[in-house]
Amino acid sequence: MEGDAVNPENVCGDRPVTLRLARKGKVIVVPVGQSLLSGLIDAKVRVRFACTSGTCGSCELKVLAGTPLHRDPIYAARATPPLDRIRPCVSRSLSDELTLDL
Numbered sequence: 001m002e003g004d005a006v007n008p009e010n011v012c013g014d015r016p017v018t019l020r021l022a023r024k025g026k027v028i029v030v031p032v033g034q035s036l037l038s039g040l041i042d043a044k045v046r047v048r049f050a051c052t053s054g055t056c057g058s059c060e061l062k063v064l065a066g067t068p069l070h071r072d073p074i075y076a077a078r079a080t081p082p083l084d085r086i087r088p089c090v091s092r093s094l095s096d097e098l099t100l101d102l
């Protein structure tokens, strides 16, 4: 781990995350141990993805509410990571819910 950055897994660990899909009016609960991307796919939500490692950005989604927990190598390294987007293949949530622009 670089510098004195807080390990997000030590802060909140994985826990279920509720995804509210604003435009679809759908709610999905993603359990512990499943990625947010996988949860969306299982719920038959069409999402783009490629690397599934947080690097390519193809899965990136707009966050309308909630606080993303960035675990991708791009945003996690930023001193001020964005609150309005998330790469669901690897990232999680600091809040119980995320509202996505889907």
Ligand code: FES
Residues within 6 Å of the ligand: 048, 049, 050, 051, 052, 053, 054, 055, 056, 057, 058, 059, 060, 072, 087, 088, 089, 090
């Ligand atoms: S699939 Fe590449 S960043 Fe998520």
